[in-house]
Amino acid sequence: MADYKDILFQLSASFINLSLDQFNPAIAAALGTMGQFVDADRAYVFWHDLEAGTTSNTHEWCGPGISPQIDCLQSVPLDSVPDWVQPHSQGQVINVPDVGAMPESPLRDLLASQEIRSLISLPMIGKNGYQGFVGFDSVRQHRFYSEEEVRLLGLFANLLVSVEERRQAEQAIADSEERLRLALEAANQGMFDLDLMSDKVIVSPEYARMLGHEPDSFQETRSAWLSRVHPDDQVMVLGVLEDYLHGRTTGIRVEYRQRTITGEWKWVLCLARIKQWSADGRPVRLLGTQTDITELREASEQIHRLAFFDSVTELPNRSLMLDRLQRNLARIGRLRQRAGLMVLGLDHFKDFNATQGHAAGDRLLCDLAQRLLGCVGPTDTVARLGGDEFVILIDVLGAEADSFSGMEAVALRILEALREPFALQGPSADEPRHRVHHVDASLGVVVYQDQALSAEELLKNAETAMYAAKAAGGNVLR
Known part of the structure; x- marks a missing residue:
């Protein structure tokens, strides 16, 4: 046996x-x-x-x-x-x-x-x-x-x-690993395992491919990872990491841009948690996932632009203007400051559209938007309400006596900017601009210093003043 x-x-x-x-x-x-x-x-x-x-x-x-x-x-x-x-x-x-x-x-x-x-x-x-x-x-x-x-x-x-x-x-x-691999691949997601003691990182093949690298030749380290984070995002990302490692948050969830092997920037979502601690309570291993959310971010930004920006001039639209106006109301009420709102309406714009065509009208509106932006400060807002109407939010004005003169000065700069004729595109895009058009506008102005009125009410008052200016013959300030 x-x-x-x-x-x-x-x-x-x-x-x-x-x-x-x-x-x-x-x-x-x-x-x-x-x-x-x-x-x-x-x-x-x-x-x-x-x-x-x-x-x-x-x-x-x-x-x-x-x-x-x-x-x-x-x-x-x-x-x-x-x-x-x-x-x-x-x-x-x-x-x-x-x-x-x-x-x-x-x-x-x-x-x-x-x-x-x-x-x-x-x-x-x-x-x-x-x-x-x-x-x-x-x-x-x-x-x-x-x-x-x-x-x-x-x-x-x-x-x-x-x-x-x-x-x-x-x-x-x-089988489980294969299902996970397929799920990660389908979700544009990679995994990483960071050794916080040595700063070495083990990554999944999907992690490497997401950045354009071949998995067999890709080696990740903490310093290499940080060097690929967009410079504008590095402080924020490191802050999120430090907050978690010092117990101020319960996990890591951060969106940032990372550079691929070709130099392009990809938006990624990083989710991570500590999976191993040392005997004296120090974090040893950080395990997490990194998901490519570039398309999601681009789609979200596109939706945001459609919801809050004018498609012709790319200025903020009425919704975004009202949001900024509401925030401005809250701030000046708290700081006891003054601000101003101005509505501008082009005179006889419907006649221009009828004779020159809507394409020329859109070009005129875009040029006008750029001139208006040149008349205000970096913290002010220029928005398009629709049609030939624009609104200008002056973020902060001086004392009571100066606030009205300040708004008047902005209005005069705008009227002066409009005196310069607009050069319009010729019949085809290849032809140089040779037609010119002079534009007149009516302006309605309100100055406010508290939250006695809502954003909608302030905007309505400014519009009423603008219509009064039009009724007075146009090209004036009310």
């Missing part, structure tokens, strides 16, 4: 450090080794699919001149071989020295059709119960297995169960 123990030891060693694609060849080789060792003619493994109620011959070894049976023993209904399943499920070994001496049954007929004279079949029982069996057939001669041989073959069956359970576990891990 010492030889049995030696062969089992050798077989056990052969299953160490196997990769997933090596398990099946190793099991087939082990069947051949054990089949030859016990002088069998055929050795095989059946694994059950209990959900489907079937069993299949998954591995087989045949000696010289012995016909294989594996192809015709797939998805066999378990209820068709109750004489096999029932004793095995109770942990019993089926040891048949003489198939011809078996009682008449479909099972005996099946074994006889395969010219089997003797066989032994041992149940494979693992963590999930009865899972299958391993068997050895004798075709050339009868074979009787002693109790000691049965015990040692049972150890071989247990070895195969352990190997299969390990294979299933590793397959489940591989």
Whole structure:
């Protein structure tokens, strides 16, 4: 029996450090080794699919001149071989020295059709119960297995169960990793594992590809990562990291721009948490994901522009102007300052559109927008309300006496800027500008210093003043 123990030891060693694609060849080789060792003619493994109620011959070894049976023993209904399943499920070994001496049954007929004279079949029982069996057939001669041989073959069956359970576990891990890889790839997401003690970083292939690098040649470090962060984002990103590492926040969630290998900037969303701490409570490992959100940011910015900016002049629209006006009201009320609002309406713009066309009208509005921006300060706002109407928010004015003169000075600068004729595009885009047009405008002004009126009410008052200026003949200030 010492030889049995030696062969089992050798077989056990052969299953160490196997990769997933090596398990099946190793099991087939082990069947051949054990089949030859016990002088069998055929050795095989059946694994059950209990959900489907079937069993299949998954591995087989045949000696010289012995016909294989594996192809015709797939998805066999378990209820068709109750004489096999029932004793095995109770942990019993089926040891048949003489198939011809078996009682008449479909099972005996099946074994006889395969010219089997003797066989032994041992149940494979693992963590999930009865899972299958391993068997050895004798075709050339009868074979009787002693109790000691049965015990040692049972150890071989247990070895195969352990190997299969390990294979299933590793397959489940591989499947999970593949699903995660596909999910990360589909979501433009990569993973990173930062060692805070050495600053070395382990990254997933998707992380490298996101930045345009080949995964096999890409090496990440904390300093290399920081060098790729957009200069305008670095202080903010480092602040988020420091806040988390010092316990001021519960996790890292930050959006920033990162440079790819081609030099372009990609927006990424970084989510991360500490996954390992040292014995003295210091953070050791930071695990997280990095998601490419460039398209999402661009779409969001496009939606923002459509919602808050005029499509012709690219100035803020009415909604954004009212928001800024409301914020301005809150600030000047708190600081006891004054601010001013001015509505400008072009005189006779409908006639211009009718004679020159809407394309020329849009060009005129764009040129006018640039002139208005040149008449105000960097903290002031110029917006288009729609049609030929614009609004100018002067963020802060001087004392009461100076505030009205300040608004008047802005209005006079605007009227002066409009006296310069507008050069309009010729009939085609390739022709130089040769047509000129003079523009007159009416302006309505309000000055405010508290929140007595809402933003909508202030804007309405300025519009009313502008319409009064138009009624007075236009090209004046009210």
